[in-house]
Amino acid sequence: MVNLQKIESKWQKKWEDKKIFQSKKSSKKKFYCLEMYPYPSGSGLHMGHVCNYVIGDVCARFKRMNGFNVLYPMGYDSFGLPAENAAIKNKTHPKIYTEKSIKNFIRQQKEMGLSYDWSRTFSSHQPEFYKWDQWLFLKLYEKGLAYKKKAAVNWCPKCNTVLANEQVVNGKCWRHTETEVEIKELNQWFFKTTDYADKLLDGLDKLEYWPEDIKTIQRNWIGKSQGIEIHFKLKGTNKILPAYTTRPDTIFSVTFVVLAPEHPLVLELVKGTKYEKETLETIKKIKSQSIIERTTPEGKDKIGCFLGKYVINPANNEEVPLYIANFCLVDYGTGIVMADAHDQRDFEFAKKYKIPLKFVISKNGSVIDAETASEAYTADGILFNSEKFSGMKNQESIPKVIDWLEKKKGGKKTTNYRLRDWLISRQRYWGCPIPIIYCNKCGLVPVPEKDLPVKLPEKVKFGDKNPLETNNDFVNVKCPKCKKPAKRETDTMDTFIDSSWYFFRYCDNKNNKKIFDKEKIDYWMPIDQYIGGREHATGHLIYSRFITKFLKQLKLTKIDEPFLRLFNQGMLHKDGVVMSKSKGNTVSQEEIAKKYGIDTARFFLMFISSPDKDKDWNTEGVQSAYKSLIKIYSLLDKKQIKETKELQSKTNKTIKEVTKEIENFNYNIALIKIMDFVNYLTKKGCSKNSLEVLAKLISPFTPHLAEEMWEKLGNKPFISLEKWPKYDPKKIDEKFEAIDAFLEQTKKDINNIIKLVNIKPKKITIFVSETWKYNVFKKIKKELEKTRNTGEIIKNVMDKKYGKEIPKIVTSLVKNPNKIPDLILDQKTEIQVLKEIDIGFKIQIIPAEKSKENKAKQASPGKVAILVK
RNA sequence: GCAGGGAUGCCGGAGUGGUCAAACGGGCUGGGCUUAGGACCCAGUGGCUUAGUGCCUACGCAGGUUCGAACCCUGUUCCCUGCACCA
Numbered sequence: 014m015v016n017l018q019k020i021e022s023k024w025q026k027k028w029e030d031k032k033i034f035q036s037k038k039s040s041k042k043k044f045y046c047l048e049m050y051p052y053p054s055g056s057g058l059h060m061g062h063v064c065n066y067v068i069g070d071v072c073a074r075f076k077r078m079n080g081f082n083v084l085y086p087m088g089y090d091s092f093g094l095p096a097e098n099a100a101i102k103n104k105t106h107p108k109i110y111t112e113k114s115i116k117n118f119i120r121q122q123k124e125m126g127l128s129y130d131w132s133r134t135f136s137s138h139q140p141e142f143y144k145w146d147q148w149l150f151l152k153l154y155e156k157g158l159a160y161k162k163k164a165a166v167n168w169c170p171k172c173n174t175v176l177a178n179e180q181v182v183n184g185k186c187w188r189h190t191e192t193e194v195e196i197k198e199l200n201q202w203f204f205k206t207t208d209y210a211d212k213l214l215d216g217l218d219k220l221e222y223w224p225e226d227i228k229t230i231q232r233n234w235i236g237k238s239q240g241i242e243i244h245f246k247l248k249g250t251n252k253i254l255p256a257y258t259t260r261p262d263t264i265f266s267v268t269f270v271v272l273a274p275e276h277p278l279v280l281e282l283v284k285g286t287k288y289e290k291e292t293l294e295t296i297k298k299i300k301s302q303s304i305i306e307r308t309t310p311e312g313k314d315k316i317g318c319f320l321g322k323y324v325i326n327p328a329n330n331e332e333v334p335l336y337i338a339n340f341c342l343v344d345y346g347t348g349i350v351m352a353d354a355h356d357q358r359d360f361e362f363a364k365k366y367k368i369p370l371k372f373v374i375s376k377n378g379s380v381i382d383a384e385t386a387s388e389a390y391t392a393d394g395i396l397f398n399s400e401k402f403s404g405m406k407n408q409e410s411i412p413k414v415i416d417w418l419e420k421k422k423g424g425k426k427t428t429n430y431r432l433r434d435w436l437i438s439r440q441r442y443w444g445c446p447i448p449i450i451y452c453n454k455c456g457l458v459p460v461p462e463k464d465l466p467v468k469l470p471e472k473v474k475f476g477d478k479n480p481l482e483t484n485n486d487f488v489n490v491k492c493p494k495c496k497k498p499a500k501r502e503t504d505t506m507d508t509f510i511d512s513s514w515y516f517f518r519y520c521d522n523k524n525n526k527k528i529f530d531k532e533k534i535d536y537w538m539p540i541d542q543y544i545g546g547r548e549h550a551t552g553h554l555i556y557s558r559f560i561t562k563f564l565k566q567l568k569l570t571k572i573d574e575p576f577l578r579l580f581n582q583g584m585l586h587k588d589g590v591v592m593s594k595s596k597g598n599t600v601s602q603e604e605i606a607k608k609y610g611i612d613t614a615r616f617f618l619m620f621i622s623s624p625d626k627d628k629d630w631n632t633e634g635v636q637s638a639y640k641s642l643i644k645i646y647s648l649l650d651k652k653q654i655k656e657t658k659e660l661q662s663k664t665n666k667t668i669k670e671v672t673k674e675i676e677n678f679n680y681n682i683a684l685i686k687i688m689d690f691v692n693y694l695t696k697k698g699c700s701k702n703s704l705e706v707l708a709k710l711i712s713p714f715t716p717h718l719a720e721e722m723w724e725k726l727g728n729k730p731f732i733s734l735e736k737w738p739k740y741d742p743k744k745i746d747e748k749f750e751a752i753d754a755f756l757e758q759t760k761k762d763i764n765n766i767i768k769l770v771n772i773k774p775k776k777i778t779i780f781v782s783e784t785w786k787y788n789v790f791k792k793i794k795k796e797l798e799k800t801r802n803t804g805e806i807i808k809n810v811m812d813k814k815y816g817k818e819i820p821k822i823v824t825s826l827v828k829n830p831n832k833i834p835d836l837i838l839d840q841k842t843e844i845q846v847l848k849e850i851d852i853g854f855k856i857q858i859i860p861a862e863k864s865k866e867n868k869a870k871q872a873s874p875g876k877v878a879i880l881v882k
Numbered sequence: 883g884c885a886g887g888g889a890u891g892c893c894g895g896a897g898u899g900g901u902c903a904a905a906c907g908g909g910c911u912g913g914g915c916u917u918a919g920g921a922c923c924c925a926g927u928g929g930c931u932u933a934g935u936g937c938c939u940a941c942g943c944a945g946g947u948u949c950g951a952a953c954c955c956u957g958u959u960c961c962c963u964g965c966a967c968c969a
Contacts, residue, residue, distance in 0.1 A: 183966095226886045226964075233885065233965055240969085258969055271969090307967080315967085340967045350969045357883095358967050431968060550964075620907075622895065627962095629894070633908055640921090641907090682896070685906045692906095 015646045017610025021717040025123060033731055034128045036084045038536050044081035045537050046073040047516055049545030049553070050088045053114040053136075055099055058121045059599035060630060061585040061592040063611075064618040067714075068582050068680070069544045070127045071619065074713040075675050077128070078737040084537050086519040087122060087129040089115050089136040092143070093508045094172055094188065097443035101475050107443040108471060111138055121602055125611055126716050128733065133522045137511035142518065143445040144466035145528040146510055149560070150448060151459050152567060158205040159437075161457070165275060165343070166436055168197040174440045175201060177507060178433045179552040196300075202438040202447060202504065206559050210235055210430045213558055222578035230550040236431025241415045243351060243424040245270055245324035247282075248332055254278070254324055257346030257429055261414040262407040264328040265399040266353035266373040268363065271317065271336050273343035274299045279320065282335070288321035292337065299339040307339050315340060315362040326351075327423025328414075329400070338362055346429055360389035373399050374407045435556065437507045442473060442480040444505030452492035452499035461493050467501070479503055513556040514564070516540055516575060534570055543576040546584075554579075580678060583627040585618070592630060600630055609639045612715035616642060619680040619714050642718055645691055645711065649725050654698035661744045663693055664703050668740035671710050680714070687711055701726060706738045 028034065048069040051062070073085035091111045100107040115136055122129065135142050153159035167176040169186035180187045181194050206213075214235045217228045240259035247254060256270060272279055274296045283289040295318040299307065302316075317338035324335055340358050341350050352359035354370040363370050372381040378395030396402050402410045418424040438447065446467045448460035460467055470487045473480035481487055481503040492499035520537040521529040545553075554576070561575040584591045587598045605614045617638035622628040654660075667690040674683035687710050694703060705726055712719030712732050723732035 224886095229886055230964055236965090236968065238968075256969085260969075338967095340969090342968070345968045352969085356967095356969065358969080361967095429968080431965095547963080626895090631894080631908080634894080637907065679896095682906085685896075688906065 015643065015718075015721070017612055017642065017718065018606065020721040021124075021126065021606075021610055021612065024717045024720045025126060027720075027730065028128070028733070029123070029131075031731070032132070033734060034085065035130045035132050036082060038533065039082050041080065041082035043084065043537055044073075044076040044542070045084045045540045046076065046542045047086065047519075047540050047544065049543070049549065050090050050512065050515060051118065052090045052093060052095070053111060053118050054095065054594070055110060055114045055117075056594045057114075057117050058602055059592060059594070060602065060605065060614065060618070061599070063125055063602055063614055064585045064628075065544070065546075065582050066122065066125060066127050067615045067618055068580070068624045069542075070125070070716075071675070071680055071713040072542055072544070072678075073128055074716060074733060075737070077733070078709070078712070078735060080736065084133075084519065085129055086133040086522075087127070087131070088134050088515060088519065088522075089118065090508060090512055090515075091115060091136040091138040092444045092505075092511060094174070094439075094441055094443065097441060100443075106471070108138065111136075111443075124602065124606060126615070128716070133519045135515075135518060135522050137445075137508070137515060138443075138469075140466045140468055141525060142515075143469075143511070145514075145518070146445040146506060147448040147460070147465050147467055148462065148528055149510070149514065149563075150506070151462065151465075153204060153563065154449075154459055156563075156566075158208060158563065159202060160205065161200060161202050163198060163200045164203075164436075165196050166199050166201055167194045168199070169194055172441070175199060175436060175438065177436045177509070177552075179435075179509075179555075201436055203434040204437055204559070206435045206555070207430060207432055209559050209562050210237065210432050212562050213432075213555060216558060216562070216574050220574060220576075220579070223576075224579060224581055227547065227550045227554070227579060227581065231555060234432060234551040234555065236429075238429050238431075240346075240427055240429060241418060241424045242347060242427045243418060244327055244422070245333075245349075245351070246327070247335075248323040248325055254335075254349050255347045255425075256349040256351040257427060258351055259429075260355065260411070261418065261424070262396065262399075262402070262410045263353045263355045263373060264326070264351070264414060264418070265396075265402075266355055266371055267326050267328075267331075267333060267351045268354070268370055269334050269336055269352045269359075269368050270324050271338045271341045271350045271352050271359075271362070272320070273341040273348040274317075274337045274339065275343040276337075276348045279337055282320050282322050286321050288319065291318050292320060295337060299337075302339065315358065315365055317362060317366065319366070327418065327421060334368065336362075336366070336368075344433065345431065354383060354386070355390055357389040357391060360386075371398065373397060378404060435507075435509075435559075437510060438504035439507055440479045440504055442469075442475070442505065444508060445469070445511065446481070446487075447502045447504050447506055449502040450490055450492060450499045451502065452495060452497065454497060455492055455494045455499075458492055458494055458499070464493070469505075481505070509553060509556050510560075512553050513560040516543075516557070517564070517570070528569070531569060538570060539572045539575050539577045542578045542580060544580045544582060547581040580625065582624050583622070585628055585630055587630040605635065609635060610642070610717075612718045613639045613642055616684065616715050620684045621681065623681050624678055641688060641691070642715060644695065645707070646718060646722065648691065648694055648699055648704060648707070649722060651695075651699060653700055653704075656700045656702060658744075658746065660697065660700060660703055662746045663690065664706050665740040665742070665744040668706060668710065668738045669742070669745065672737070672740070675713065683710075684714060687714075708732055709735060709738050 046069055048066055069085070073083050077083040091114075096107045096111045096114075100110040103110065119131075119134075123131075137143060137146075150159055167178070167181050168174070169176055169189060169192055171189045171192045172186060175197070176186060176194065182190070184194060186192045186194055214232065214237055217223075217231055220228065238259050240257055241261050242255040242257050243261065243264065245254045245256055246252070254270065254272075279292065279296070283292045295316065299316055315338060317336045320335045320337060322335040323332045325331070326333055336352075338350075340362070341348065350359075352362065354360055354363075354372045355374060360370065362368070370383040370386070372383055372386065372390055374390055374394045374396055375381045376392070376394045378397050380397055381390060393407055396405050396407050396410055399405075399410075402414060405413070415424070415426050419426060446469055448465060448467045450458045450460060452458050470481070470484050473484050473487075476483065481501075488501050488503060490499055490501055491497065517529050517534055517538065521527075521533045524530055557575050561570065561572065564570045565573055586592060587600065590596050590598060592599055602611070602614070605611070613635060617635050618628070620638060621634055667686055670686045671683045674680070674686060687707070690707060690710075694707065699707075704722070705728070708719045708722040708726065709732060712723075712735075716733060719732050720730060723735070724730060
């Protein structure tokens with residue numbers, strides 16, 4: 014019995030010693046394969062991780078064998094809050110904690126047999142890496158894309174830091190799903206992702222190898238909408254309140270205008286008036302609502318109040334009252350909404366506060382009575398009571414209304430995005446310091462490039478506050494401009510900055526002069542295959558695209574999009590829940606490797622289900638995977654046979670199918686085809702060539718086993734660097750498959766008859782009657798010369814006598830005219846092959862026509878009758 | 883509510899117009915091997931069955947297109963994922 018563990022460590026050592034997976038620039042076509050770099054947690058890797066990395070490894074190994082110059086690196090996203098928290102909890106330093114975790118990760122990943130180029134690895138907490146974060150920050154600052162502003166931001170009380178919009182999930186913190194995010198007014202650093210909103214959106218159309226759903230998610234996240242800012246003039250002043258809308262067709266329906274409670278104008282408007290008290294109370298009430306309460310459609314009541322002011326509708330010069338309302342959001346559009354009878358929220362609000370409503374759209378243009386209406390009319394229809402637009406279809410009127418309002422100077426056509434600028438500052442220690450200095454005299458001064466990196470101090474005190482704030486050595490510096498005492502920025506950067514460009518760094522990870530060498534990344538980038546979780550759709554995958562577009566603007570890269578192909582793997586479940594440390598249902602890599610070998614785990618994980626689907630871990634399946642590997646390896650002990658045409662056909666067909674399936678990421682089906690081949694070889698015998706092909710086909714999945722087989726077959730290492738087998742379409746002969754099917758059927762028939770007669774015969778004679786089929790066959794062939802229309806041929810050939818066998822034969826022949834369909838076989842072949850059937854008896858076949866044996870025993874058309882002697 | 887994906891046998895999961903009662907694997911049943919078990923090998927695994935190259939019923943549900951549908955079209959139910967008072 015083969016010892017999988019032993020051969021695994023043997024080959025891992027050899028791979029490492031010979032550095033066979035190191036990649037250098039060459040004239041070969043490149044292929045950059047990458048998995049999203051992991052956050053190195055202290056708890057190590059489990060089967061869920063193994064699954065993710067093996068998907069990438071199979072891809073990398075396959076491409077490598079197919080003649081590509083493959084870049085397949087690994088690194089670590091080592092900054093971040095969890096490490097800081099874990100370190101504090103374990104009374105150790107985040108750096109020590111993290112580096113220990115990384116070491117452990119590397120060991121585990123090596124034990125998985127992943128074909129990484131380890132010479133290119135790095136971790137984002139290393140100053141050699143984060144120096145370039147800071148450099149990027151300065152570049153963004155230089156171009157006005159990094160800026161500081163006071164804003165209402167999301168604050169997680171558990172993390173003790175602010176969060177980006179992308180890190181807020183259902184109003185809760187992405188790391189603490191029980192913790193409500195608070196809104197705080199803080200002075201924070203932002204990256205101006207919104208400047209790239211259009212580019213980010215348009216770029217999606219070019220990403221033809223991205224999953225549709227991810228593109229849709231990003232489109233929705235960017236949320237581009239075309240509309241108009243309508244200028245409502247505050248009554249009695251020249252002040253303009255712009256209200257953004259995508260539905261200017263409802264302009265004549267407007268009966269009030271709503272401001273967001275946080276809108277800076279609100280307090281100004283009510284100051285010193287009798288409405289001030291109520292307004293303040295209402296704002297307080299709204300702010301006490303959680304985000305969920307405020308932003309769920311079915312949710313809570315509409316809350317708001319009248320501000321005592323009126324604005325003028327530029328379309329008809331009507332005065333309408335001004336309100337604040339909880340459903341109006343300050344950071345979307347202009348924070349001002351025109352309200353009418355054609356929006357459910359507005360409608361409910363109006364009913365509650367007894368604001369009059371008027372409809373201007375109905376299905377057929379007939380007037381709707383606002384008094385009796387019970388809900389908003391939100392569907393499309395015909396306009397009425399809309400001056401010159403009455404009678405138009407509302408959708409068609411939209412551009413016309415916009416034109417008309419623009420001409421009247423009552424508004425301005427605008428595009429709006431849901432995308433927010435990226436909030437990047439964090440009030441935590443374990444991150445990359447923001448390279449900014451505050452000087453009393455010079456103000457905000459960027460750290461000069463030559464002073465980079467701004468190193469994160471190691472000796473710090475962990476307490477209630479950000480440890481950087483209490484570290485005087487770090488905080489107190491000289492102003493780079495005036496040399497007077499100044500203070501450093503103590504916020505650190507969001508770790509998503511590290512991950513938004515790290516993939517460039519693999520191409521040139523040791524460069525200490527530049528962020529990377531342009532020539533090198535021009536060769537390697539973009540990433541041909543990126544593999545990672547769907548959950549990064551709106552975070553990492555947008556940030557990376559943003560930074561790449563920025564790098565292009567700096568002329569540091571030619572590429573526009575970093576990830577050519579994206580693959581989202583499914584999650585590994587156990588007992589119906591996602592396998593994860595927090596759920597406590599993990600299966601450790603060591604446990605499985607020790608018992609079955611890591612190749613078994615690799616095989617199992619790729620076999621159970623398509624890589625993009627969720628899968629379930631089950632113990633029986635692992636055992637059967639183990640058995641399969643044993644079965645494959647034990648083929649080596651079998652006596653080898655000479656190549657037959659049939660074996661060649663099967664071998665070539667398997668190469669063809671497996672290659673196609675791997676290319677399409679159908680790894681499970683590829684393995685099924687491989688196992689089919691293995692079963693075939695087990696039964697019918699194998700040749701040296703067929704075993705070599707088998708070893709190559711299986712090598713991306715179970716590389717250790719394949720190397721061992723390769724060596725045992727008398728070849729020099731390494732199979733990992735061998736050429737992927739090519740198939741010869743000429744050698745694939747479907748006839749053999751048909752014969753196989755025929756044999757199966759014959760065997761069944763024989764067994765049935767033996768059961769029936771209930772004897773153990775010494776000799777069986779089989780009669781084959783095929784005459785009728787040959788006639789039909791000839792007829793169809795003739796028809797085929799006239800037309801390829803299946804239906805027509807069937808009609809012409811159809812004969813009551815032959816029933817439903819005919820369509821089958823016709824279809825088969827239409828599909829492949831050279832393949833002998835079904836049971837229409839060369840009778841000579843039958844005789845040859847049937848001799849090989851092992852049913853424990855000797856059998857003899859006599860073509861039916863020639864048979865002068867007992868007529869009663871003659872077979873019915875196409876099948877077999879047996880005469881027992 | 884909007885968007886995307888899905889529903890197949892005891893289970894996981896193939897199959898996108900015909901050789902489909904449905905690959906492959908697991909489970910289960912029977913047989914062989916074995917002192918026994920395991921491993922391995924063989925057979926069976928929708929129902930009926932006069933045992934037949936037979937009939938019926940089936941790929942969420944209901945219709946439609948077609949000589950022919952698990953596969954195409956329409957409607958419908960349920961499930962998952964993402965966004966969500968976005969004006």
